[in-house]
Amino acid sequence: MARRPRGPSAGWLVLVSGGVVGTSLGLWAAHGIKMTAMPQPVSIFNAVGGGAAVIAVNDLHQADHPAATGARVSVRGALSIVIGAVTFSGSLVAAGKRQGLVAGSPVVFPGARLLNVLPPASFAVGTVWLVPAPDSLIALYGFVVVALLFGVTIVLPIGGADMPVVIALLNAFTGSAVAMAGFVLNETALIIAGMLVSSSGGILTKPMADAMNRSIMNIVIGGFGTVDSAPATTGSGAPAQLRALSADHVAIQLAYARKVIFVPGYGLAAAQAQHELADLAKLLTEHGVEVGYAVHPVAGGMPGHMNVLLAEADVPYTQLKKMDEGNQ
Incomplete structure (x- = not known):
């Protein structure tokens, strides 16, 4: 069956109505979503x-x-x-x-x-x-x-x-x-x-x-993410050794450090701990420690999210570095 042609007014009415409904649903769906x-x-x-x-x-x-x-x-x-x-x-x-x-x-x-x-x-x-x-x-x-x-x-x-x-x-x-x-x-x-x-x-x-x-x-090709990840190794090829540290031990190490690079990740974003991290970085800077942030492109869930979270905590943009820069 052939469709009945619609006039210009009906087309604009559908367009405007769809825009209003779609915008309203989008605002309602996006409201309150965490970063x-x-x-x-x-x-x-x-x-x-x-x-x-x-x-x-x-x-x-x-x-x-x-x-x-x-x-x-x-x-x-x-x-x-x-x-x-x-x-x-x-x-x-x-x-x-x-x-x-x-x-x-x-x-x-x-x-x-x-x-x-x-x-x-x-x-x-x-x-x-x-x-x-x-x-x-x-x-x-x-x-x-x-x-x-x-x-x-x-x-x-x-x-x-x-x-x-x-x-x-x-x-x-x-x-x-x-x-x-x-x-x-x-x-x-x-x-x-x-x-x-x-x-x-x-x-x-x-x-x-x-x-x-x-x-x-x-x-x-659909094989993405299906391979087993290789264990972390040192420069010589030997398996890397991980050490568990207490908060006091970390504080002592940071106090004697000349340069500290923070690598914020998903856990920091989920805990909304960017303000505490910024306070720690400010304290280290006051003691003469050079502070930087190595931001992974996907840190926080999507590209740019971690930069936004750190900006909320007034972290200086000059301290943000790419991953390659942070390794130098």
Whole structure:
């Protein structure tokens, strides 16, 4: 059945109403979220963006729109559906891992590798199918179902500690899906916005992956985070020895130190102990100790979060150093 065309006033009414409802829900959902829990809503927002791209392209194909035909449009539409659906399900799994609703350890099962190889092959077949039959519901729904499953299977084998990097990568996927939807819908604004999100997410993913001693290729092929970590070693290759110290012992060591580098992490962020750390650093500085902070890119949950927490405690920006600078 052909859809009844809507007038300009109805379109603006839907747009404004959706903006008001969406803004209200976003403000309500984000209110009161702790800084350490920020990756979860970011991941959910990624899922919403990916899902919106899928719905937009699917709605266009089912509307018998003239722009929905042609090989170039079918390929871009297929990419938008696949990337959007993968982002949707993968982001939900990532948020579940961060929230503790899904097991944080890598979830692997027999045949998982093979299962991650089959969906890309089916995507290629489905894309070829859509070129002569862009209104095929079997191909469209098949794309969505397989892509949703693929998003789950590529994120489950990843450990919970690596989720911030995965969320940044999925953020780039969201932008790509929106950009592809913009090509299909012939909307320049969607193309520009999507490419901005995609490029910024990709640029953010690279330093995060490097800081976690991973590679983006491991993320893409689904083997990310599944390898056993090597034990810490000294420069000679011998296993490193750890010593337990009391608070008094640490205080004595700090008092006689000439230079102290603090490495704040997730525990400090969760305990909101940045003010106490800043007081300790100020006391050391007054005694002539050179103080610095080596900030890991993912410390606090997401890039920049630890910098914000330390800024709340009035830590001088000049004392903040990258990990490589802190090792010098």
